[in-house]
Amino acid sequence: MRVASPARWKSGLSPIGFFLRLFHKVESSIQDTVMDDRNSDEGATKRSALLVTTLAAFLTPFGISSVNIALPSIGREFLMDAILLGWVITVYLLASAMFLVPFGRVADIYGRKRIFTYGIIVFSFGSLGSALSNSAATLICFRILQGIGAAAIFPVGAAILTSAFPSSELGRVLGINVVAVYLGYSVGPFLGGLLTHHFGWRSIFLANVIAGLIVISFTCFKLKGEWREARDEKFDLAGSIIYSIILLLIMYGFSKVTTVLGMLFVLLGFSGVWVFIKWEMKTKSPVLEINLFRRNRVFAFSILATLINSGAAFAVTFLLSLYLQYIRGLTPEHAGLILISQPIVQGLVSPVSGRISDRISPRIVASIGIALTGLGIFLLTILSERTALVFIVANLGLLGLSFALFSVPNANAVMSSVENRFYGVASGTLSTMRITGMAFSMGIALLIFSTYLGKVQIGVEHHALLLRSIKVAFSLFAIFCLGGAVASFAGNEVR
Numbered sequence: 001m002r003v004a005s006p007a008r009w010k011s012g013l014s015p016i017g018f019f020l021r022l023f024h025k026v027e028s029s030i031q032d033t034v035m036d037d038r039n040s041d042e043g044a045t046k047r048s049a050l051l052v053t054t055l056a057a058f059l060t061p062f063g064i065s066s067v068n069i070a071l072p073s074i075g076r077e078f079l080m081d082a083i084l085l086g087w088v089i090t091v092y093l094l095a096s097a098m099f100l101v102p103f104g105r106v107a108d109i110y111g112r113k114r115i116f117t118y119g120i121i122v123f124s125f126g127s128l129g130s131a132l133s134n135s136a137a138t139l140i141c142f143r144i145l146q147g148i149g150a151a152a153i154f155p156v157g158a159a160i161l162t163s164a165f166p167s168s169e170l171g172r173v174l175g176i177n178v179v180a181v182y183l184g185y186s187v188g189p190f191l192g193g194l195l196t197h198h199f200g201w202r203s204i205f206l207a208n209v210i211a212g213l214i215v216i217s218f219t220c221f222k223l224k225g226e227w228r229e230a231r232d233e234k235f236d237l238a239g240s241i242i243y244s245i246i247l248l249l250i251m252y253g254f255s256k257v258t259t260v261l262g263m264l265f266v267l268l269g270f271s272g273v274w275v276f277i278k279w280e281m282k283t284k285s286p287v288l289e290i291n292l293f294r295r296n297r298v299f300a301f302s303i304l305a306t307l308i309n310s311g312a313a314f315a316v317t318f319l320l321s322l323y324l325q326y327i328r329g330l331t332p333e334h335a336g337l338i339l340i341s342q343p344i345v346q347g348l349v350s351p352v353s354g355r356i357s358d359r360i361s362p363r364i365v366a367s368i369g370i371a372l373t374g375l376g377i378f379l380l381t382i383l384s385e386r387t388a389l390v391f392i393v394a395n396l397g398l399l400g401l402s403f404a405l406f407s408v409p410n411a412n413a414v415m416s417s418v419e420n421r422f423y424g425v426a427s428g429t430l431s432t433m434r435i436t437g438m439a440f441s442m443g444i445a446l447l448i449f450s451t452y453l454g455k456v457q458i459g460v461e462h463h464a465l466l467l468r469s470i471k472v473a474f475s476l477f478a479i480f481c482l483g484g485a486v487a488s489f490a491g492n493e494v495r
Helices: 015-034 041-078 083-109 111-131 135-152 154-164 167-199 201-221 238-253 260-282 297-313 314-328 333-341 341-359 362-382 389-416 422-452 460-491
Strands: none
Touching: 015 111, 015 201, 041 083, 041 111, 041 135, 041 154, 041 167, 041 201, 041 314, 083 111, 083 135, 083 154, 083 167, 083 238, 083 314, 083 422, 111 135, 111 154, 111 201, 111 460, 135 201, 154 167, 154 389, 154 422, 167 201, 167 333, 167 341, 238 260, 238 314, 297 333, 297 389, 297 422, 297 460, 314 333, 314 362, 314 422, 333 341, 333 389, 341 362, 341 389, 362 460, 389 422, 422 460
């Protein structure tokens, strides 16, 4: 089955036309959200906060999804095997996970706009370095820098929104933010495939630099004011270092769990969790408020559900990108056109999901969402070398629907369950679980590739083993979703 090239799409149905209409919808939603007080200072603050955070919410997922589609091209230029290719994605996620909660806490103390701006600058510099890389090692180093910058964008943006808007409007603005996130995921595969096909994979990182400069400009000139609800508290440097080392040991060790050294790292990491909890319980200004987990059931179970959902779902795009380009022989451009179906559906449904979560308990909607995720991933276990591409597109649409039903109600439950002085920490914890889940998802994929393929460059002779690895990964991820549905149903009690 051939996929029509962009030039053959009718203008009214072209991906670019769809993205422009979706962006216009986001812009209109921003205006409608603050219509009642557009002439007041409060209304101006709301509009600026929503505009800037929405632009930033687009930036980081675009950076992730566009690189996914370029991995085979990167692998061919730098002679990278499947495992090393996975690390191009994993190091970004790992660096983000290590710094999300500390940066969220720093933003609560020293100013959310300030840390937000620094994050975008670092992300843009990491993107420029990635574009100029001349080796796999250099590329991976700059991807780490990108991840550190993203760690200051993910949690602080949501904290700014939560500070600027009342709780009665929070579900709607988070829904708009999620639309921007999945607009970024939507544009990523299509534009990433287009850029890679015509200009090479480096052009993707240059596009990130341009987008980053735009967001920096809007932040400096549009976003007024600052939010520092915890300005009188001290930053827990020791706790932050312990926290980051724990995540590094666990995630890196897990990727090499088949070796003695990998198992040792994992054990040391989990042992460090006990040390971290003890430290946070006795310090006056902890980087992570442990009581949020001990005394807040909504927060604890919603965070757990986020971890499981991300762990089950993130590697789907990575695996399907390899499947479509290696096994089915599609170009990056055509593979991107197929992969956009999931985030497009999610971007369309997320605002509706956000409005629902403002009115009723998000428990039912979020639980249905993660259950549908399990169903969609399970259906991908039947992939073969001749599976109809229409089936893949329809299944990705189902996954887009399920992600939308889960993401916004779950985020609303987390942010609505804490006091305003913990907004940065709560948002950082939510983002950490999301990013840690993504890294865990990639770790599972890398572990399976290591078992079935080993360190080999993927050729035609390896397609059967690659397909088997992909199907095994999908089977495990579908099982994870069952536990996520239970956690979501148990935790989301907020109305």
